[in-house]
Amino acid sequence: MSPSTEASKLPHSILIVGGGVFGLSTALALSRRHTGTITLIEAAPTIPNPHGSSVDSSRILRADYANPAYSRLANSALTQWRSTPWGHDGRHHQNGLVLVSSTATGHEYMRRSYENVKRLNPDAVQELPSAADIRRVVPGYGVGSHVNGGYVNWDSAWGNAEAGVRYAKKKLDEMGRVRFLVGQVERLLIDEAEGSKVTGVRLSDGQTLSADLVVLATGAWTGKLIDLRGRAEATGHSLAYIRLTDEEQRKLNDIPTLLDFSTGMFIIPPRNNELKIGRHAYGYRNPTIINHPTAPGKIEVSLPSNDAPLPLEGQKAARAALRGMLPALGERPFTKTRICWYTDTPEGDFIISFHPEIKSLFIATGGSGHGYKFLPVLGEKIVDAMQGQLDADLAALWKWAEKPLTRADGSVATVWTEDGSRSGVKGMVLAEELAKGDGINVSSRL
Numbered sequence: 417m418s419p420s421t422e423a424s425k426l427p428h429s430i431l432i433v434g435g436g437v438f439g440l441s442t443a444l445a446l447s448r449r450h451t452g453t454i455t456l457i458e459a460a461p462t463i464p465n466p467h468g469s470s471v472d473s474s475r476i477l478r479a480d481y482a483n484p485a486y487s488r489l490a491n492s493a494l495t496q497w498r499s500t501p502w503g504h505d506g507r508h509h510q511n512g513l514v515l516v517s518s519t520a521t522g523h524e525y526m527r528r529s530y531e532n533v534k535r536l537n538p539d540a541v542q543e544l545p546s547a548a549d550i551r552r553v554v555p556g557y558g559v560g561s562h563v564n565g566g567y568v569n570w571d572s573a574w575g576n577a578e579a580g581v582r583y584a585k586k587k588l589d590e591m592g593r594v595r596f597l598v599g600q601v602e603r604l605l606i607d608e609a610e611g612s613k614v615t616g617v618r619l620s621d622g623q624t625l626s627a628d629l630v631v632l633a634t635g636a637w638t639g640k641l642i643d644l645r646g647r648a649e650a651t652g653h654s655l656a657y658i659r660l661t662d663e664e665q666r667k668l669n670d671i672p673t674l675l676d677f678s679t680g681m682f683i684i685p686p687r688n689n690e691l692k693i694g695r696h697a698y699g700y701r702n703p704t705i706i707n708h709p710t711a712p713g714k715i716e717v718s719l720p721s722n723d724a725p726l727p728l729e730g731q732k733a734a735r736a737a738l739r740g741m742l743p744a745l746g747e748r749p750f751t752k753t754r755i756c757w758y759t760d761t762p763e764g765d766f767i768i769s770f771h772p773e774i775k776s777l778f779i780a781t782g783g784s785g786h787g788y789k790f791l792p793v794l795g796e797k798i799v800d801a802m803q804g805q806l807d808a809d810l811a812a813l814w815k816w817a818e819k820p821l822t823r824a825d826g827s828v829a830t831v832w833t834e835d836g837s838r839s840g841v842k843g844m845v846l847a848e849e850l851a852k853g854d855g856i857n858v859s860s861r862l
């Protein structure tokens with residue numbers, strides 16, 4: 417059966433693996449649209465999973481994208497965050513977003529993003545052609561000498577991501593259509609007699625679960641279950657946090673989010689006297705050799721490492737950003753640091769598609785560092801894709817690429833996202849960066 421034939425009707429029993437943004441949003445849409453059974457299995461004992469990419473104190477909610485298809489979809493998500501209970505209780509703060517850059521690729525992304533959001537709401541978007549304009553919008557912001565312009569979008573927002581995931585789970589519990597299980601899926605059960613068809617999954621404790629359709633929404637861990645080489649990679653991205661006084665919290669409470677595309681560094685307004693400094697760049701790979709369940713023999717895949725400290729390189733970058741962006745807080749010690757895992761694809765596009773070779777297997781991943789904001793709307797698009805009804809522009813962006821990314825010699829290439837929004841050093845390996853220096857307990861000395 418071809419994917420499109422398979423797609424037209426949802427099969428009776430659907431098993432979603434993964435309880436992050438992609439899995440929960442799919443479960444919400446299926447709860448509304450599917451009459452058969454829906455099961456969601458999550459490896460972590462709780463949803464929200466504190467190690468999942470979807471869970472953090474804050475995420476940027478923006479329609480500021482160079483690609484108009486993402487701008488439009490994000491705008492529909494923002495409407496949900498802004499004007500429905502999705503946005504209540506800290507899940508949506510409309511503080512605005514200031515984008516700045518000095519590199520050519522950053523500028524190009526910014527220019528196209530500006531045009532897209534200007535079309536969506538001209539009154540909310542203002543060009544900031546000089547450093548003085550940027551300072552006027554964010555008082556106290558130390559605009560680096562490299563920054564020579566940007567814009568502010570007052571429609572953009574941020575939200576507490578842990579609260580967003582908790583709310584999605586609560587909605588699902590209230591709807592009562594999904595059976596939730598805790599368990600680690602170790603491998604897919606594939607019936608070769610039926611020409612490579614998934615019939616269920618096997619868990620690490622040996623139990624098996626059967627389903628007519630398995631949806632992998634396993635984020636940065638997906639490469640462990642299916643071969644994603646040349647299509648998606650787990651990359652680690654740095655986060656550092658500092659404590660603020662009540663007075664500092666009050667002053668910074670409503671500043672716009674700052675994102676500098678030339679360094680990737682961003683600062684989201686603090687909450688509960690905690691300020692986060694993040695980096696949206698190429699990130700660190702974590703190559704791991706595994707016995708792969710669907711590829712022959714041992715292969716190398718980049719996988720998340722939950723407990724790795726932030727390398728010195730990442731701590732130094734966060735320190736430099738703090739000194740540059742908020743000089744008054746430049747020397748404040750970090751109270752904690754963290755690496756959060758993206759599922760990066762070559763052009764930052766999600767992978768939302770039936771697997772072309774393994775029947776009854778649907779893939780919903782590839783968040784590429786920008787999936788959270790879509791939580792209220794993404795599942796509808798994922799189920800549209802299952803039913804062969806996805807809008808043509810999104811279907812083209814989210815399809816399973818015919819060929820993996822390759823090098824000039826034809827071998828499968830390492831994926832580093834090139835969507836114009838990434839900057840900094842490309843090619844960093846987590847273990848190599850950690851080996852360069854003490855990544856632990858140095859934050860207060862930086």
Ligand SMILES: Cc1cc2nc3c(=O)[nH]c(=O)nc-3n(C[C@H](O)[C@H](O)[C@H](O)COP(=O)(O)OP(=O)(O)OC[C@H]3O[C@@H](n4cnc5c(N)ncnc54)[C@H](O)[C@@H]3O)c2cc1C
Nearest residue numbers: 434436437438459469470476601635756783785787788789
């Ligand atoms: C540092 C950082 C900053 C970000 N900033 C933003 C932002 O500002 N705005 C924005 O929109 N997006 C942002 N994102 C991206 C966004 O958070 C992600 O795209 C999105 O959360 C990915 O969701 P997911 O469901 O794919 O992954 P996850 O939330 O990681 O969910 C996958 C789940 O699958 C489970 N799982 C994996 N393997 C198995 C298995 N074998 N068996 C059972 N369960 C399994 C995991 O335990 C996990 O809970 C950011 C991401 C990071 C890391």
